[in-house]
Amino acid sequence: MVAEPEAVLDDERMRTDHSSARGIAPERPPAAAVSVRGLRRSYRSRGPGGVRDVAAVDGLDLDVRRGEIFALLGPNGAGKTTTIEILEGFRDRDAGEVSVLGEDPARAGRAWRTRIGVVHQDSRDLGELTVGEMVGATARYYPGPRPPAEVIEAVGLTEHVRKRARALSGGQRRRLDVALGIVGRPELLFLDEPTTGFDPQARRSFWDLVTGLRDDGATILLTTHYLEEAAYLADRVVVIDRGRIVAAGPPDALGGPDARTPLVTWLDGDERQFLRTERPTEAVARLARDVAAPGGEIPGLTVTRPTLEDVYLDLIGDGRSTTGSNAEEQR
Ligand SMILES: Nc1ncnc2c1ncn2[C@@H]1O[C@H](COP(=O)(O)OP(=O)(O)OP(=O)(O)O)[C@@H](O)[C@H]1O
Helix, strand or coil: CCCCCHHHHHHHHCCCCHHHHCCCCCCCCCCEEEEEEEEEEEEEEEECCEEEEEEEEEEEEEEEECCCEEEEECCCCCCHHHHHHHHCCCCCCCEEEEEECCECCCCCCHHHHCCEEEECCCCCCCCCCEHHHHHHHHHCCCCCCCCHHHHHHHCCCHHHCCCEHHHCCHHHHHHHHHHHHHCCCCCEEEEECCCCCCCHHHHHHHHHHHHHHHHCCCEEEEECCCHHHHHHHCCEEEEEECCEEEEEECHHHCCCHHHHCCEEEEEECCEEEEEECCCHHHHHHHHHHHCCCCCCCCCCCEEECCCHHHHHHHHCCCCCCCCCCCCCCCC
Protein backbone atom coordinates (compact mmCIF):
# COMPACT_ATOMS: atom_id res chain seq x y z
CA MET A 1 0.00 0.00 0.00
CA VAL A 2 1.19 3.52 -0.76
CA ALA A 3 1.56 5.76 2.29
CA GLU A 4 -0.68 8.84 2.25
CA PRO A 5 1.62 11.78 1.60
CA GLU A 6 1.11 15.30 2.85
CA ALA A 7 0.04 16.51 -0.59
CA VAL A 8 -2.78 13.97 -0.72
CA LEU A 9 -4.02 14.85 2.76
CA ASP A 10 -3.99 18.54 1.86
CA ASP A 11 -5.88 17.71 -1.28
CA GLU A 12 -8.71 16.14 0.68
CA ARG A 13 -8.79 18.87 3.31
CA MET A 14 -8.51 21.86 1.03
CA ARG A 15 -10.62 20.77 -1.91
CA THR A 16 -11.70 23.58 -4.21
CA ASP A 17 -14.99 22.96 -5.98
CA HIS A 18 -15.73 25.54 -8.66
CA SER A 19 -18.94 23.86 -9.78
CA SER A 20 -20.55 24.48 -6.40
CA ALA A 21 -19.11 28.03 -6.38
CA ARG A 22 -21.19 28.59 -9.52
CA GLY A 23 -24.24 27.06 -7.83
CA ILE A 24 -24.16 23.73 -9.69
CA ALA A 25 -24.12 20.87 -7.21
CA PRO A 26 -22.00 17.99 -8.54
CA GLU A 27 -23.68 14.59 -8.33
CA ARG A 28 -20.51 13.02 -6.99
CA PRO A 29 -17.00 14.28 -6.35
CA PRO A 30 -15.12 14.54 -9.65
CA ALA A 31 -12.28 12.08 -10.21
CA ALA A 32 -8.71 13.36 -10.14
CA ALA A 33 -7.47 14.73 -13.45
CA VAL A 34 -3.93 13.68 -12.51
CA SER A 35 -2.85 11.13 -9.96
CA VAL A 36 0.80 10.30 -9.33
CA ARG A 37 2.29 7.89 -6.80
CA GLY A 38 5.97 7.26 -6.17
CA LEU A 39 7.19 8.86 -9.41
CA ARG A 40 10.91 8.50 -10.02
CA ARG A 41 13.17 9.56 -12.87
CA SER A 42 16.97 9.71 -12.89
CA TYR A 43 19.43 10.95 -15.46
CA ARG A 44 22.92 9.76 -16.11
CA SER A 45 25.34 12.42 -14.98
CA ARG A 46 29.06 12.67 -15.67
CA GLY A 47 30.96 14.31 -12.81
CA PRO A 48 34.43 14.32 -11.23
CA GLY A 49 33.65 10.95 -9.59
CA GLY A 50 32.64 9.32 -12.90
CA VAL A 51 29.20 8.51 -14.32
CA ARG A 52 26.29 8.09 -11.92
CA ASP A 53 22.50 8.28 -11.88
CA VAL A 54 21.12 11.47 -10.37
CA ALA A 55 17.47 11.60 -9.32
CA ALA A 56 15.55 14.46 -10.96
CA VAL A 57 12.21 13.25 -9.57
CA ASP A 58 12.54 11.32 -6.35
CA GLY A 59 9.31 9.67 -5.21
CA LEU A 60 6.67 12.26 -6.05
CA ASP A 61 2.97 11.96 -5.10
CA LEU A 62 0.49 14.40 -6.62
CA ASP A 63 -3.26 14.73 -7.06
CA VAL A 64 -4.69 17.37 -9.33
CA ARG A 65 -8.47 17.64 -9.10
CA ARG A 66 -10.63 18.26 -12.13
CA GLY A 67 -11.45 21.92 -12.63
CA GLU A 68 -8.65 23.41 -10.57
CA ILE A 69 -5.56 25.43 -11.38
CA PHE A 70 -2.64 23.62 -9.80
CA ALA A 71 0.83 25.17 -9.71
CA LEU A 72 4.06 23.23 -9.48
CA LEU A 73 6.72 25.50 -8.00
CA GLY A 74 10.40 24.96 -7.35
CA PRO A 75 13.86 26.31 -8.11
CA ASN A 76 15.74 25.66 -11.35
CA GLY A 77 16.46 21.97 -11.68
CA ALA A 78 13.85 20.93 -9.09
CA GLY A 79 12.27 18.42 -11.48
CA LYS A 80 9.17 20.33 -12.64
CA THR A 81 9.66 19.94 -16.40
CA THR A 82 10.66 16.30 -16.02
CA THR A 83 7.46 15.66 -14.05
CA ILE A 84 5.25 17.58 -16.48
CA GLU A 85 6.76 15.87 -19.53
CA ILE A 86 6.16 12.45 -17.96
CA LEU A 87 2.53 13.44 -17.38
CA GLU A 88 2.27 14.62 -21.00
CA GLY A 89 3.66 11.30 -22.26
CA PHE A 90 6.79 12.90 -23.73
CA ARG A 91 9.26 11.41 -21.25
CA ASP A 92 9.50 7.93 -19.78
CA ARG A 93 9.77 7.20 -16.07
CA ASP A 94 11.84 4.81 -13.99
CA ALA A 95 9.14 3.99 -11.43
CA GLY A 96 5.77 5.03 -10.09
CA GLU A 97 2.10 5.01 -11.00
CA VAL A 98 0.74 7.79 -13.19
CA SER A 99 -2.82 8.40 -14.31
CA VAL A 100 -3.74 11.41 -16.46
CA LEU A 101 -7.41 11.74 -17.42
CA GLY A 102 -7.76 8.11 -16.43
CA GLU A 103 -4.93 6.75 -18.61
CA ASP A 104 -1.24 6.02 -18.27
CA PRO A 105 0.47 8.63 -20.48
CA ALA A 106 3.22 6.14 -21.37
CA ARG A 107 0.62 3.99 -23.18
CA ALA A 108 -2.19 6.41 -24.04
CA GLY A 109 -3.16 6.86 -27.69
CA ARG A 110 -4.25 9.64 -30.03
CA ALA A 111 -7.75 10.07 -28.60
CA TRP A 112 -6.22 10.78 -25.18
CA ARG A 113 -3.77 13.26 -26.68
CA THR A 114 -6.61 15.31 -28.19
CA ARG A 115 -7.96 15.79 -24.64
CA ILE A 116 -4.82 17.51 -23.37
CA GLY A 117 -3.21 20.81 -24.33
CA VAL A 118 0.47 21.51 -23.94
CA VAL A 119 2.46 24.71 -23.79
CA HIS A 120 6.10 23.73 -23.56
CA GLN A 121 8.85 25.82 -22.02
CA ASP A 122 10.54 26.34 -25.39
CA SER A 123 8.66 27.61 -28.42
CA ARG A 124 8.55 25.13 -31.27
CA ASP A 125 10.04 25.89 -34.69
CA LEU A 126 7.47 28.21 -36.18
CA GLY A 127 8.43 27.94 -39.86
CA GLU A 128 6.88 30.04 -42.61
CA LEU A 129 3.21 29.92 -41.62
CA THR A 130 1.27 32.95 -40.41
CA VAL A 131 -0.34 33.14 -36.98
CA GLY A 132 -3.79 32.51 -38.51
CA GLU A 133 -2.56 29.54 -40.57
CA MET A 134 -0.82 27.92 -37.60
CA VAL A 135 -3.78 28.17 -35.27
CA GLY A 136 -6.16 27.03 -38.05
CA ALA A 137 -3.96 24.06 -38.98
CA THR A 138 -3.57 22.99 -35.35
CA ALA A 139 -7.35 23.23 -34.76
CA ARG A 140 -7.90 20.60 -37.48
CA TYR A 141 -6.16 17.93 -35.36
CA TYR A 142 -8.92 18.11 -32.73
CA PRO A 143 -12.49 16.81 -32.77
CA GLY A 144 -14.12 19.86 -31.14
CA PRO A 145 -11.75 22.82 -31.44
CA ARG A 146 -12.42 26.40 -30.45
CA PRO A 147 -12.89 28.79 -33.38
CA PRO A 148 -9.31 29.87 -34.28
CA ALA A 149 -10.25 33.56 -34.60
CA GLU A 150 -11.68 33.48 -31.08
CA VAL A 151 -8.49 31.93 -29.70
CA ILE A 152 -6.27 34.43 -31.53
CA GLU A 153 -8.38 37.23 -30.08
CA ALA A 154 -8.17 35.72 -26.58
CA VAL A 155 -4.37 35.76 -26.64
CA GLY A 156 -4.28 39.27 -28.09
CA LEU A 157 -2.80 38.43 -31.50
CA THR A 158 -5.66 39.55 -33.77
CA GLU A 159 -3.66 42.42 -35.24
CA HIS A 160 -0.84 39.98 -36.06
CA VAL A 161 -3.00 37.26 -37.60
CA ARG A 162 -1.36 37.63 -41.03
CA LYS A 163 2.16 37.95 -39.68
CA ARG A 164 4.57 35.06 -40.16
CA ALA A 165 4.98 33.35 -36.82
CA ARG A 166 8.77 33.56 -36.94
CA ALA A 167 8.52 37.36 -37.25
CA LEU A 168 6.75 37.69 -33.89
CA SER A 169 8.47 39.15 -30.84
CA GLY A 170 9.41 36.80 -27.97
CA GLY A 171 6.32 37.64 -25.93
CA GLN A 172 4.06 37.35 -28.99
CA ARG A 173 5.52 33.92 -29.81
CA ARG A 174 4.73 32.83 -26.30
CA ARG A 175 1.13 33.98 -26.78
CA LEU A 176 0.98 31.97 -29.99
CA ASP A 177 2.24 28.93 -28.04
CA VAL A 178 -0.65 29.45 -25.64
CA ALA A 179 -3.12 29.76 -28.55
CA LEU A 180 -1.86 26.47 -30.01
CA GLY A 181 -2.18 24.83 -26.59
CA ILE A 182 -5.81 25.84 -26.05
CA VAL A 183 -7.32 25.72 -29.55
CA GLY A 184 -8.16 22.01 -29.17
CA ARG A 185 -10.43 22.82 -26.17
CA PRO A 186 -8.35 20.64 -23.82
CA GLU A 187 -9.81 19.08 -20.69
CA LEU A 188 -6.36 19.34 -19.14
CA LEU A 189 -3.91 22.07 -20.04
CA PHE A 190 -0.20 21.94 -19.18
CA LEU A 191 1.45 25.35 -19.01
CA ASP A 192 5.22 25.22 -18.49
CA GLU A 193 6.34 28.76 -17.61
CA PRO A 194 3.74 30.24 -19.94
CA THR A 195 4.27 33.96 -19.32
CA THR A 196 8.06 34.20 -19.65
CA GLY A 197 8.70 37.34 -21.69
CA PHE A 198 5.18 38.76 -21.32
CA ASP A 199 4.84 42.43 -20.52
CA PRO A 200 2.77 43.17 -17.37
CA GLN A 201 -0.38 43.96 -19.37
CA ALA A 202 -0.11 40.75 -21.42
CA ARG A 203 0.46 38.79 -18.22
CA ARG A 204 -2.73 40.20 -16.68
CA SER A 205 -4.82 39.35 -19.76
CA PHE A 206 -3.25 35.89 -19.81
CA TRP A 207 -4.31 35.40 -16.18
CA ASP A 208 -7.88 36.35 -17.14
CA LEU A 209 -7.71 33.87 -20.00
CA VAL A 210 -6.52 31.06 -17.72
CA THR A 211 -9.14 31.69 -15.04
CA GLY A 212 -11.76 31.77 -17.82
CA LEU A 213 -10.59 28.36 -19.04
CA ARG A 214 -10.83 27.03 -15.49
CA ASP A 215 -14.32 28.49 -15.10
CA ASP A 216 -15.29 26.70 -18.34
CA GLY A 217 -14.29 23.42 -16.65
CA ALA A 218 -10.68 22.90 -17.80
CA THR A 219 -8.03 21.64 -15.39
CA ILE A 220 -4.75 23.51 -15.54
CA LEU A 221 -1.34 22.35 -14.40
CA LEU A 222 1.05 25.25 -14.33
CA THR A 223 4.73 25.74 -13.61
CA THR A 224 5.99 29.25 -13.05
CA HIS A 225 8.84 31.14 -11.45
CA TYR A 226 6.56 34.16 -10.96
CA LEU A 227 5.25 33.68 -7.45
CA GLU A 228 2.64 36.42 -7.82
CA GLU A 229 1.33 34.47 -10.81
CA ALA A 230 0.91 31.35 -8.70
CA ALA A 231 -0.64 33.40 -5.88
CA TYR A 232 -3.14 34.96 -8.29
CA LEU A 233 -4.03 31.90 -10.34
CA ALA A 234 -3.58 28.73 -8.38
CA ASP A 235 -6.19 27.01 -6.25
CA ARG A 236 -3.40 24.85 -4.83
CA VAL A 237 0.35 24.77 -5.16
CA VAL A 238 3.02 22.19 -4.56
CA VAL A 239 6.62 23.23 -3.96
CA ILE A 240 9.22 20.72 -5.05
CA ASP A 241 12.95 20.79 -4.45
CA ARG A 242 15.43 18.18 -5.65
CA GLY A 243 12.56 16.08 -6.95
CA ARG A 244 10.66 15.93 -3.66
CA ILE A 245 7.63 17.75 -2.27
CA VAL A 246 8.51 20.25 0.44
CA ALA A 247 5.06 21.85 0.86
CA ALA A 248 1.54 21.64 -0.54
CA GLY A 249 -1.69 23.55 -0.11
CA PRO A 250 -3.62 26.66 -1.18
CA PRO A 251 -1.22 29.59 -1.83
CA ASP A 252 -2.42 31.59 1.16
CA ALA A 253 -1.98 28.64 3.55
CA LEU A 254 1.42 27.47 2.38
CA GLY A 255 4.08 27.15 5.04
CA GLY A 256 1.56 26.77 7.89
CA PRO A 257 -0.50 29.29 9.86
CA ASP A 258 2.53 31.26 11.16
CA ALA A 259 4.09 31.83 7.75
CA ARG A 260 1.85 34.81 6.93
CA THR A 261 2.09 36.47 10.33
CA PRO A 262 2.86 40.18 9.83
CA LEU A 263 6.49 41.15 10.22
CA VAL A 264 7.67 44.34 11.91
CA THR A 265 11.29 45.31 11.30
CA TRP A 266 13.33 48.29 12.48
CA LEU A 267 16.96 49.30 12.86
CA ASP A 268 18.84 49.06 16.12
CA GLY A 269 22.03 50.91 15.18
CA ASP A 270 23.20 49.06 12.04
CA GLU A 271 21.39 45.85 12.88
CA ARG A 272 17.92 45.07 11.55
CA GLN A 273 15.53 43.65 14.12
CA PHE A 274 12.56 41.44 13.24
CA LEU A 275 9.34 40.77 15.13
CA ARG A 276 6.55 38.51 13.88
CA THR A 277 3.29 39.44 15.48
CA GLU A 278 -0.47 39.29 14.89
CA ARG A 279 -0.68 42.68 16.64
CA PRO A 280 1.61 44.95 14.57
CA THR A 281 -0.11 48.18 15.67
CA GLU A 282 0.57 47.37 19.30
CA ALA A 283 4.18 46.46 18.46
CA VAL A 284 4.74 49.74 16.62
CA ALA A 285 3.20 51.73 19.51
CA ARG A 286 5.58 49.97 21.90
CA LEU A 287 8.56 50.68 19.63
CA ALA A 288 7.53 54.34 19.34
CA ARG A 289 7.64 54.54 23.11
CA ASP A 290 10.81 52.49 23.70
CA VAL A 291 12.98 52.95 20.58
CA ALA A 292 12.17 56.28 18.91
CA ALA A 293 13.49 59.58 20.20
CA PRO A 294 10.65 61.63 21.72
CA GLY A 295 8.41 62.83 18.86
CA GLY A 296 10.75 61.11 16.36
CA GLU A 297 10.57 58.20 13.97
CA ILE A 298 11.34 54.53 14.63
CA PRO A 299 14.56 54.02 12.62
CA GLY A 300 14.00 51.98 9.41
CA LEU A 301 10.49 50.85 10.39
CA THR A 302 8.69 48.44 8.02
CA VAL A 303 5.49 46.47 8.57
CA THR A 304 4.73 43.77 5.99
CA ARG A 305 2.73 40.60 5.61
CA PRO A 306 4.95 37.91 4.01
CA THR A 307 3.98 37.16 0.41
CA LEU A 308 3.91 33.75 -1.23
CA GLU A 309 7.40 34.58 -2.53
CA ASP A 310 8.70 35.14 1.02
CA VAL A 311 7.15 31.88 2.21
CA TYR A 312 8.51 30.05 -0.84
CA LEU A 313 12.05 31.36 -0.28
CA ASP A 314 11.84 30.17 3.32
CA LEU A 315 10.67 26.74 2.22
CA ILE A 316 13.47 26.19 -0.26
CA GLY A 317 16.05 27.50 2.19
CA ASP A 318 17.17 30.42 0.08
CA GLY A 319 18.53 32.25 3.10
CA ARG A 320 17.37 35.64 1.78
CA SER A 321 13.94 35.33 3.28
CA THR A 322 12.30 38.13 5.21
CA THR A 323 10.03 35.85 7.20
CA GLY A 324 12.71 34.92 9.71
CA SER A 325 12.41 36.34 13.18
CA ASN A 326 15.06 37.37 15.66
CA ALA A 327 12.68 38.69 18.26
CA GLU A 328 10.06 36.85 20.25
CA GLU A 329 6.64 38.37 20.39
CA GLN A 330 6.26 40.05 23.76
CA ARG A 331 2.93 39.93 25.48
N1 LIG B 1 17.68 15.22 -20.69
C1 LIG B 1 18.36 15.36 -19.55
N2 LIG B 1 19.55 14.75 -19.36
C2 LIG B 1 20.23 14.85 -18.21
N3 LIG B 1 19.80 15.55 -17.15
C3 LIG B 1 18.61 16.17 -17.27
C4 LIG B 1 17.84 16.11 -18.46
N4 LIG B 1 16.69 16.83 -18.26
C5 LIG B 1 16.77 17.31 -17.01
N5 LIG B 1 17.92 16.92 -16.41
C6 LIG B 1 18.33 17.25 -15.03
O1 LIG B 1 17.28 16.90 -14.16
C7 LIG B 1 17.10 17.88 -13.14
C8 LIG B 1 15.68 18.41 -13.19
O2 LIG B 1 15.50 19.13 -14.42
P1 LIG B 1 14.10 19.76 -14.83
O3 LIG B 1 14.27 20.35 -16.19
O4 LIG B 1 13.03 18.76 -14.66
O5 LIG B 1 13.94 20.91 -13.72
P2 LIG B 1 12.97 22.16 -13.66
O6 LIG B 1 12.41 22.18 -12.28
O7 LIG B 1 11.98 22.11 -14.77
O8 LIG B 1 13.96 23.37 -13.85
P3 LIG B 1 13.74 24.83 -14.51
O9 LIG B 1 12.96 25.63 -13.50
O10 LIG B 1 15.14 25.33 -14.66
O11 LIG B 1 13.03 24.65 -15.81
C9 LIG B 1 18.17 18.94 -13.39
O12 LIG B 1 19.26 18.66 -12.56
C10 LIG B 1 18.55 18.74 -14.85
O13 LIG B 1 19.89 19.09 -15.08
